[in-house]
Amino acid sequence: MTDSAATRSAGDFARHSPYTDPGSHRALVAAIAPEPRAIHRAVTATITHYRAGEAPPTPVQLADVDRRWISSILDAAAERADGPLDTDRAPSQRVGGCCRDHSLLAVAILREHGVPARTRLGFASYFEPGFRHDHVVVELRREGRWVRFDPELGDDDGFDFDFDVHEMPSGEGSPFETAAEAWLAHREGRTDLADYGVAPGHDIGGPWIVHGYVLGDLAHRMRTELLLWDGWGIMDAPRRPLTAEAIELADRIARLTVAADSGDDAAEESLAAIWRDDARVRVGRTITTASPSGRFGTTDLVERTTRWS
Structure with missing residues (x-):
């Protein structure tokens, strides 16, 4: 990749994807300063985590988790409370969501200000000792490099982190490992991934979820933030063994992702080619949605509708 191509690639992340475009709520997003502390205040005031919020989610908030588009999330936020996104809201006035939604709103704020930013899928060790929870964080482009931060974490949250929450370390074994790093560690015998998943004792965990997040991280990297x-x-059902074909594909994508993260432009181009040419990973018009609200449906990404079965 030439220097101009590398610059253009970073510039792509400064433009909204269909998922981060705030639509009629552009002024709300633009009013938040494009720096981690301000973003943290805004995203946590707007969105409550459906499993880890201050209060259990209402039925409406549980349905919120499938809103998917920032414009839809902000529709709900504006209906439930007046004022800017960083206004204190009662827990019942917040929009139900998860780490993906906190991070996607953070990316929307950054992109609205012209700052290249993207979401990353992986596993965090800082919520519960001895366990890595599936998680989504943000990377923004600053002075020619990607800087990682978790918009759910703030200076005044009462946690004593041994890392800078606004510029997190990276790499295998870091507080947040990308799915690619976790997958390669597993494939090279450094972990069995038994302590990776939704939560300790939850049936969604281990190699299956990490495999899916390798593919999901590629989609997010390609500005398709599902x-x-x-x-x-x-992708296959969580209780079915991964096929040899699925494992080989994840091996290839994970190796390229780690290389691209280290600045290998050829690896970045290879990831783009896989996304463009390989129907096994490329997202089409229709996908399935197995919502934690208990619903299963087929989603049309063009019409922005889900037919629940």
Whole structure:
């Protein structure tokens, strides 16, 4: 990749995707300063985590988790409370969501200000000792490099983190491992991934979820920031063994992702080619959605509708 191509690639992340475009709520997003502390205040005031919020989600908030588009999330936020996104809201006035939604709103704020930003899928060790929870964080482009931060974490949250929450370390074994790093560690015998998943004791965990997040992280890298419970292509049900074909594909994507993260432009181009040419990973018009609200449906990404079965 030439220097101009590398610059253009970073510039792509400064433009909204269909998922981060705030639509009629552009002024709300533009009013938030494009820096991690301000973003943290805004995204946590707007969105409550459906499993880890201050209060259990209402039925409406549980349905919110499938809103998918920032414009839809902000429709709900504006209906439930007046004022800017960083206004204090009662828990019942917030929009139900998860880490993906906190991070996607953070990316929307950054992109609205012209800052290249993207979401990353992986596993965090800082919520519960001895366990890595599936998680989504943000990377923004600053001074020619990607800087990682978690918009759910703030200076005044009462946690004593041993890392800078606004510029997190990266790499295998870091507080947040990308799905690609976790997958390669598993494939090279450094972990069995038994302590990776939704939560300790939850039936969604281990190699299956990490495999899915390798593919999901590629989709997010290609500015197709789907829900964590969406399915497409070669992804399979969590209780079925991964096929040899699925494992080989994840091996290839994970190696290229780690290389691209280290600045290998050829690897970045290869990831783009896989996304463009390989129907096993490319997201089409229709996907499946297995919502944590208990619903299963087929989603049309063009019409922005889900037919629930």
